[in-house]
Amino acid sequence: MYKVVLLRHGESQWNLENRFTGWTDVDLTEAGIGQASGAGKILKEQGFTFDQAYTSVLKRAIRTLWLALDEMDLMWIPVERDWRLNERHYGDLQGLNKAETAKKFGDEQVLVWRRSYDTPPPPLDPGDERCPGNDQRYANLSAEQLPLTECLKDTVERVMPYWHETIAPAIKAGKKLIIVAHGNSLRALVKYLDDVSEEDIVGLNIPTGVPLVYELDENLKPIRHEYLGDQAAIQAAMDAVAKQGQAKK
Numbered sequence: 001m002y003k004v005v006l007l008r009h010g011e012s013q014w015n016l017e018n019r020f021t022g023w024t025d026v027d028l029t030e031a032g033i034g035q036a037s038g039a040g041k042i043l044k045e046q047g048f049t050f051d052q053a054y055t056s057v058l059k060r061a062i063r064t065l066w067l068a069l070d071e072m073d074l075m076w077i078p079v080e081r082d083w084r085l086n087e088r089h090y091g092d093l094q095g096l097n098k099a100e101t102a103k104k105f106g107d108e109q110v111l112v113w114r115r116s117y118d119t120p121p122p123p124l125d126p127g128d129e130r131c132p133g134n135d136q137r138y139a140n141l142s143a144e145q146l147p148l149t150e151c152l153k154d155t156v157e158r159v160m161p162y163w164h165e166t167i168a169p170a171i172k173a174g175k176k177l178i179i180v181a182h183g184n185s186l187r188a189l190v191k192y193l194d195d196v197s198e199e200d201i202v203g204l205n206i207p208t209g210v211p212l213v214y215e216l217d218e219n220l221k222p223i224r225h226e227y228l229g230d231q232a233a234i235q236a237a238m239d240a241v242a243k244q245g246q247a248k249k
């Protein structure tokens with residue numbers, strides 16, 4: 001039996017401001033820093049240790065990983081950063097307030113943009129300065145790999161090759177891994193691991209800064225999974241994520 005730990009980064013500045021973030025590289029808030037350290041603390045208390053870490057190329061995830069590893073005295077372990085673990089690209093919605101967007105377009109439309117499997121948000125204009133092609137960190141990506149928007153299906157299509165080619169072989173080699181990523185890149189992974197249907201994935205919300213432990217069998221099929229921490233508080237945090245896309249009453 002194998003174990004792998006998934007962790008959504010701690011609260012970011014745009015999580016706090018309730019803005020669509022996607023590939024925008026925003027940092028953690030003070031609360032997010034506390035969540036990241038708290039994640040490391042509970043992992044340490046529960047006897048977890050890691051040989052290798054994977055994260056995105058976005059600082060909210062990278063810093064969360066640093067803080068959790070620091071808490072565990074594991075800052076020395078190898079870390080691989082890869083754009084395939086980035087958050088889903090939120091297209092032209094990036095920067096907009098989620099509740100205000102719901103007020104303008106309706107809760108239903110925002111739910112489709114946030115949670116439907118195959119309907120992407122409106123794309124960035126190719127001339128928009130926010131296009132990832134303008135960012136040096138993506139200089140090695142081909143034109144087809146650079147998104148102007150993504151639905152969850154698109155995210156699954158870039159996350160899963162990384163899982164199969166890089167992460168799964170490391171797990172099978174016996175390495176103990178932590179993956180620090182984002183709400184939707186982790187939803188993509190959970191959809192695959194638990195074989196969640198396109199309908200049911202709409203209701204799956206991942207809270208910030210809470211370790212999610214998967215126990216996997218020899219074929220890397222999940223046996224069970226659990227969030228570490230106070231289960232009522234975790235449920236409340238998941239419900240709060242779901243409500244972020246609703247217009248304020």
Ligand code: DG2
Pocket residue numbers: 008012015019020021022023087090098114181182183184241244245
């Ligand atoms: C959030 C997720 O990404 O937002 O891009 O706004 O995990 O990097 O904070 P993260 C964003 P929702 O899909 O939950 O609205």
